Amino acid sequence: MGWRAIDVDTDEELRAAYTDHVPVVFTDGELHGYWFVDADKLKQALVGRQPRPMGDGWRPSRHPK
Secondary structure (H helix, E strand, O other), X not given: OOOOOOOHHHOHHHHHXXXXXXXXXXXXXXXXXXXXXXXXXXXXHHOOOXXXXXXXXXXXXXXXX
16 A cells, blocks of 8 residues: 655646645545544544555545545
């Protein structure tokens, strides 16, 4: 399993969408949560699932609600 850190301040679009929501966590390309990381909830999202590969050009596409 791998992970990727994306600095939202390096991109205008991401900064506009996420700067007030960091940290923003995605699992398998889907929005998992923001503002804080619940370790137990994150473990549940990761355990027992086959990871979906995300290419080098993957970018978050959903704005936090």
